[in-house]
Amino acid sequence: MTDQPNILIIMSDEHGPMWSSAYGHPFVQTPNMERLAAQGATFDAAYCNAPLCVPSRLSFMTGRHVSDARGWDNAVPLPSDAPT
Numbered sequence: 203m204t205d206q207p208n209i210l211i212i213m214s215d216e217h218g219p220m221w222s223s224a225y226g227h228p229f230v231q232t233p234n235m236e237r238l239a240a241q242g243a244t245f246d247a248a249y250c251n252a253p254l255c256v257p258s259r260l261s262f263m264t265g266r267h268v269s270d271a272r273g274w275d276n277a278v279p280l281p282s283d284a285p286t
Contacts, residue, residue, distance in 0.1 A: 250262075261273065264280075
């Protein structure tokens with residue numbers, strides 16, 4: 203059996219890259235995010251399936267389109283039977 207890599211995905215809600223020292227902001231200091239970006243991978247041209255945060259994360263976690271995952275707005279929880 204081969205070793206599988208450890209993958210950690212951080213989704214920072216309402217925290218645009220323009221407000222991070224990792225992306226060059228002169229005053230806002232985010233040293234931990236800067237270190238994670240320097241030692242890992244960043245997604246600088248990512249797209250989401252929905253303009254709302256919860257449906258977008260629901261789509262990401264299930265691998266399904268928002269309409270298939272039944273996530274229409276921010277009040278919809280992840281169904282307990284949804285495969286992730």
